[in-house]
Amino acid sequence: MINENVICLNDIKIYSKELLEYIQYNFFMTYELKEILAYFKSSIKEIDNINHYILELQSKISDLEQLID
Numbered sequence: 001m002i003n004e005n006v007i008c009l010n011d012i013k014i015y016s017k018e019l020l021e022y023i024q025y026n027f028f029m030t031y032e033l034k035e036i037l038a039y040f041k042s043s044i045k046e047i048d049n050i051n052h053y054i055l056e057l058q059s060k061i062s063d064l065e066q067l068i069d
Contacts, residue, residue, distance in 0.1 A: 016040070017044060
C-alpha cells in the first residue's frame with residue numbers, strides 16, 4: 001500500500017509539473033497568475049516532503065515487523 005501511495009504521489013508530481021510548464025509558456029503572466037504559480041511550485045515541493053516521510057515510515061514499519069517475527 002505504501003508503494004502505491006508513493007507511485008500516486010509521483011504521478012501527481014509529474015502531472016503538476018507538466019501543467020505548471022504549460023501555464024508558464026502559454027499564458028500571459030499577470031501578477032495573480034505569478035502568485036498562483038509560486039504557490040503551485042511550493043505544493044510540488046511539498047509532495048517531495050510527503051514522499052520522503054512515507055518512505056521513512058515504511059522503513060520503520062519494516063523494522064517493527066522484523067521485531068514482531
